[in-house]
Amino acid sequence: MALNVSHVVGGYSQIPVLKDISFDVKDGELVGLIGLNGAGKSTTINHIIGILKPFSGTIMINGKTIENDNRDYKKQIAYIPEIPVLYPELTLKEHLEMTMMAYHLNHTQAWKEAKRLLRIFRLDNKLNWFPANFSKGMKQKVMIVCAFITNAKLFIIDEPFLGLDPLAVSDLIDLIKQQKQKGSSILMSTHVLDTAERFCDRFVLIHGGKIRTEGTLEQLRKKFPHAGSSLNDIYLSLARDDRQ
Template identity: 65%
Template sequence: MTLKVEHLVGGYSSIPVLKDISFEVPSHSLVGLIGLNGAGKSTTINHVIGLLRPMKGTIELNGLSLQEDAAAYKNKIAYIPEIPVLYEELTLKEHLELTMMAYQLDPKEAWQKANRYLKIFRLDNKLDWFPINFSKGMKQKVMIVCALLPKVELLLVDEPFLGLDPLATHDLLMLLDEEKQAGTAILMSTHVLSTAEEVCDSFVMIDDGQLLAAGTLADLQEQSGQSDASLSKIYLDMTEK
């Protein structure tokens, strides 16, 4: 199970933000989409989840594209956005029930998973709360729990650490590792390069909508000619060039 992005050109207007980007995200892997603010990370993810249509290039998940069967494609993915999007009129419990219905999950099995995640993120006593009563971090945790409920082939995570305290960040990374071990392909965009270096199996580095390099840290060190350089140093050196 692999996400394949090939020669992607795209953006929000007739002027492309992304300029011929290609990369893969295999199953059982956590791939870091690395770039500074405005590099094109969120634009790339918005193309993968189908919010934007490519001007050129292809995006396939296990050989299936959005154009072929949008419903089947979207049923194979889950998404944790950078900015939480919740319904003001729905309680936490109702958000979870909506997710279960959307993915046609077995309620008994889904609630077993949900209850575990709720306890991990200390939300288990807030099922009847409405989003207006949640902090930014709590809203982010709701998005994480909803995204982890279905068993998907591809999990997309956009700048997940914004608003999370250190304990919640640790819990999220633990759960992402569980997903990876279970076979999920994970694409995580972030500009927190120190954390990315610790947890990602490989990296896709972009700047100004262009692919700078891709591969494991060892691959990037070889490409940059710096055998012991950190991910941050490699990226900053490449962007300066």
């Protein structure tokens, strides 16, 4: 089991945003983390990647915690944030080289994979470009390429489809499928529920800092037979019920 979040309480101040949440992501599984703005998705991700420390509870990746083995814990994660984070003084090539050094990748093999990904996302002729010359979609593609050249066991992808053109969305989905076949695990936070419904193996629905429910789409339909058949229908029904 790649990721195990157990009874985590946490947030940014003394008042918890996350209220005793527990879920997991198994090897070779794509799990959709679904919730409205402010539901706790980003806070959950920030705890998993180590930006925030839980008030209580544990987060483990393949049996390792950040407290017990910081280096091995973090090197198992590849993170694609909602807003691309690039260094203005580094070219695309230098971003890739920095990623290779950070993950201690074999230089020859990593560049072979990088060139493949650069061709897929049509960035292969922009290695000497600086981030200021990239559009938002191109910056997002740089983050994707940097993440997928790693040997990460767990990919955490936050709102991956925002800013990407339809071809890039299709290419990203293909990459996710390839990583699943290799046994990697993916936790994906997204508002694009129709896409999540088609490609995620399972869903974790978070609302108000609590895990409202989780399961496959078929399991959710059985749990909430009157909510509707789509993931969007089910989540909106639960969110409205909690608001009442």
